[in-house]
Amino acid sequence: MTTPISLLRTVALLAACVSVMPDVALADRGRLLATGGATQLEGAAGGGLVPWAVLSGYATRDGYGATAYATRVEVDDYALDSGGVAFTARNRIEVSIARQRFHLGTLGDALGMPGATISQDIVGAKLRLAGDAIYTPWPQLSLGVQHKKNRDFGVPSAVGARDDHGTDVYLAATKVFLGGAGGYNLLVNGTLRSTEANQLGILGFGGDRGGRRVVGEASVAVLVDPSLAFGVEYRQKPDHLAFAREDAFRDVFVAWFPNKHLAAVAAWADLGSVATLDDQRGWYLSLQASL
Amino acid sequence: MNAPNRLVLFTLAIVLTLAGCATPRPAPTLYEQFGAEPGLAALVDDLLERFADDPRVGVKFANTNIPRFRRLFIEHLCQIMDGPCTYTGDRLEEAHRGLSIDEGTFNAVVEHLIDAMDAQRIPTRAQNRLIAKLAAMRKDVIYK
Numbered sequence: 091m092t093t094p095i096s097l098l099r100t101v102a103l104l105a106a107c108v109s110v111m112p113d114v115a116l117a118d119r120g121r122l123l124a125t126g127g128a129t130q131l132e133g134a135a136g137g138g139l140v141p142w143a144v145l146s147g148y149a150t151r152d153g154y155g156a157t158a159y160a161t162r163v164e165v166d167d168y169a170l171d172s173g174g175v176a177f178t179a180r181n182r183i184e185v186s187i188a189r190q191r192f193h194l195g196t197l198g199d200a201l202g203m204p205g206a207t208i209s210q211d212i213v214g215a216k217l218r219l220a221g222d223a224i225y226t227p228w229p230q231l232s233l234g235v236q237h238k239k240n241r242d243f244g245v246p247s248a249v250g251a252r253d254d255h256g257t258d259v260y261l262a263a264t265k266v267f268l269g270g271a272g273g274y275n276l277l278v279n280g281t282l283r284s285t286e287a288n289q290l291g292i293l294g295f296g297g298d299r300g301g302r303r304v305v306g307e308a309s310v311a312v313l314v315d316p317s318l319a320f321g322v323e324y325r326q327k328p329d330h331l332a333f334a335r336e337d338a339f340r341d342v343f344v345a346w347f348p349n350k351h352l353a354a355v356a357a358w359a360d361l362g363s364v365a366t367l368d369d370q371r372g373w374y375l376s377l378q379a380s381l
Numbered sequence: 382m383n384a385p386n387r388l389v390l391f392t393l394a395i396v397l398t399l400a401g402c403a404t405p406r407p408a409p410t411l412y413e414q415f416g417a418e419p420g421l422a423a424l425v426d427d428l429l430e431r432f433a434d435d436p437r438v439g440v441k442f443a444n445t446n447i448p449r450f451r452r453l454f455i456e457h458l459c460q461i462m463d464g465p466c467t468y469t470g471d472r473l474e475e476a477h478r479g480l481s482i483d484e485g486t487f488n489a490v491v492e493h494l495i496d497a498m499d500a501q502r503i504p505t506r507a508q509n510r511l512i513a514k515l516a517a518m519r520k521d522v523i524y525k
């Protein structure tokens with residue numbers, strides 16, 4: 091199995107990046123630990139599944155920050171790799187690029203395409219509109235876009251997807267209630283997303299049952315200390331391809347922030363029914379390096 | 382029941398459970414949880430050493446009468462923690478005028494405070510209650 095090896099390689103690469111990072115004069119690490127979040131599936135700062143209103147890295151309004159991440163999700167019949175980088179300027183705007191590679195696994199075998207994958211590229215931007223998740227009484231509010239381009243449109247097209255590209259627009263609100271969970275810090279995030287994507291875009295955009303739709307996403311986490319959080323996430327999705335039902339994603343996660351250079355997230359994920367195969371459950375592992 | 386409803390119920394259950402934990406009955410004041418006057422004095426002395434070791438913070442205290450600051454800072458902590466003190470110093474906005482404390486320096490002080498509280502073995506939940514109070518005062522302290 092190649093997974094542990096490729097993850098190890100990624101960690102080594104991220105660690106190498108981190109080792110030269112402290113000398114980068116531009117890097118600002120002025121925000122508090124964990125306030126850059128982790129990186130979600132499409133490359134934006136967030137939990138694992140859901141983009142949050144926080145911007146990646148640790149830069150305050152006075153500086154710049156950057157992150158790199160690698161994520162692997164492995165469920166019963168499929169796997170997904172995701173990786174990318176993000177840059178944040180003055181805690182105002184985050185820009186990110188990411189690539190996802192979806193392994194068709196069991197379905198690939200059934201289609202006579204063993205080892206087949208579908209990739210997509212994502213360019214994202216997120217603008218902080220108002221607030222500070224910790225310091226303002228109102229939540230931090232951000233507006234984001236994720237422009238996606240499917241690179242292997244053969245299968246998506248065959249199952250009824252209309253387009254090989256699409257743009258998600260989302261509004262995220264994040265608030266940390268200090269001491270809000272029986273004395274422990276509580277993070278609550280809600281995200282509204284307008285999207286045409288089928289299974290994130292892996293199965294293309296729009297379908298025989300509809301196009302754009304607004305979906306809701308949510309995260310709740312409790313920080314048992316400044317470096318360790320436990321939480322749950324939920325992500326509603328459209329269901330616009332007649333050939334197979336599409337379900338919401340959900341997970342239960344633990345996130346560890348040993349310092350401002352590294353973050354690790356491990357989760358148990360339930361992706362529901364994916365491309366005709368039901369009950370896709372398994373683990374999610376993500377590593378993030380920050381400037 | 383469909384999935385969104387289940388999530389809402391689950392979240393509600395968590396929040397209610399946690400809210401239940403949040404109300405200890407004969408509530409000790411935060412002041413007591415921090416060890417009253419001797420506890421606060423030890424905490425602030427620890428904190429002052431950390432300030433002195435961090436140039437970014439230390440430089441702001443270059444022209445400060447430290448014994449006076451120490452006394453007033455303890456007094457202020459005591460008051461906001463519902464202890465038996467009356468703060469006699471300047472309003473925070475006045476005290477920090479001209480210091481140009483930026484967000485990063487403010488957070489550096491918060492991090493030193495967390496380290497000092499850890500060193501003084503203050504429980505996490507009491508730490509969070511103090512930080513919540515200080516967070517609300519940040520607007521009177523930064524970029525003045």
Ligand code: HEM
Pocket residue numbers: 438441442444445446450453454457469470471472473476477480482486487488490515516518519522
């Ligand atoms: C919410 C957080 C803070 C609180 C509650 C607070 C509280 C106080 C108090 C009570 C005083 C004494 C006022 C007086 O002299 O009459 C003081 C003075 C001072 N504080 Fe803060 N402070 C905070 C954050 C900071 C930060 C982040 C810095 C940055 C290094 C800082 C630097 C100073 C300095 C240098 C003085 C002395 C000013 C002088 O010499 O007149 N404070 N602060």
